[in-house]
Each structure stands twice: as C-alpha cells, then as structure tokens.
Amino acid sequence: MKTLTEEILAFNKARGWTEGNRDARNLAISVSLEASELLEHFQWQSGEQAVANNRESIMEEAADIYIYLLQLADVAGFDLDEAALAKIRKNALKYPLPAGEHQ
Known part of the structure; x- marks a missing residue:
C-alpha cells in the first residue's frame, strides 16, 4: 500500500495538486x-x-x-492497513463468535 500511496502523491504533485486542499478535513469531505x-x-x-x-x-x-482514504491516512500519519487490522481485532472482541464456533 505504501507504493500505491507514493504513486498517488507523485501523480498529485506532478499536477500541482499538493497545495491548499490536501488536508485532513478536505480529504475526509472528499x-x-x-x-x-x-x-x-x-x-x-x-x-x-x-x-x-x-x-x-x-x-x-x-x-x-x-x-x-490513502491520502487521508498519509496526511493524518497512520497506516491504513494497520488501522484496518486493529479495527478487525477490536470488532472480534466486541462481537465474539457464539459459543462452540471457531474461526
């Protein structure tokens, strides 16, 4: 995913799209x-x-x-893959499997 983020950032930079609107608020709105x-x-x-x-x-x-989302994660300083895995683990605790069922 890091390579894809770098490619997106290079694409935006080449077009002059890196200034002004590339902040967390505007990316979340987008x-x-x-x-x-x-x-x-x-x-x-x-x-x-x-x-x-x-x-x-x-x-x-x-x-x-x-x-x-990748740009938002970059601006906010987190890894989207890691965030997704952490959320899955959190959800597993919040919504455990019914007794007797295994993953």
Missing part, C-alpha cells in the same frame, strides 16, 4: 462525497442489478474512495 457518488449507482435497484448494470462506474467510485 471521501464522503465519493461515497455518495457510489451510492447513486445502487439507488432504485437491487445490489445485484446495480453491479450488473454499473460495474465499471462502481469500481471507479470505489477506487476514488480508496485513493482519498
């Missing part, structure tokens, strides 16, 4: 806006229909969200 764009593809149809009809657009919106 994540939310892109997530809303993703949701538009699912409006008024089942999930299966949405994917069948809009797979490419859904993939692109998901990628936009991912790109903004």
Whole structure:
C-alpha cells in the first residue's frame, strides 16, 4: 500500500495538486462525497442489478474512495492497513463468535 500511496502523491504533485486542499478535513469531505457518488449507482435497484448494470462506474467510485482514504491516512500519519487490522481485532472482541464456533 505504501507504493500505491507514493504513486498517488507523485501523480498529485506532478499536477500541482499538493497545495491548499490536501488536508485532513478536505480529504475526509472528499471521501464522503465519493461515497455518495457510489451510492447513486445502487439507488432504485437491487445490489445485484446495480453491479450488473454499473460495474465499471462502481469500481471507479470505489477506487476514488480508496485513493482519498490513502491520502487521508498519509496526511493524518497512520497506516491504513494497520488501522484496518486493529479495527478487525477490536470488532472480534466486541462481537465474539457464539459459543462452540471457531474461526
């Protein structure tokens, strides 16, 4: 993921997009806006229909969200992979398996 983040940062730098708007607040807003764009593809149809009809657009919106999340993690100074793994472990404690079931 570090290589991907570096590639995103280089892409932005080459276009002069590193100044002004690349802060945690603006990146968080961008994540939310892109997530809303993703949701538009699912409006008024089942999930299966949405994917069948809009797979490419859904993939692109998901990628936009991912790109903004990686930039947010970079600006905020955390590793997104590590944060996700820590959250999974936290959720495992919060929502343990029913007795007798194993992972």
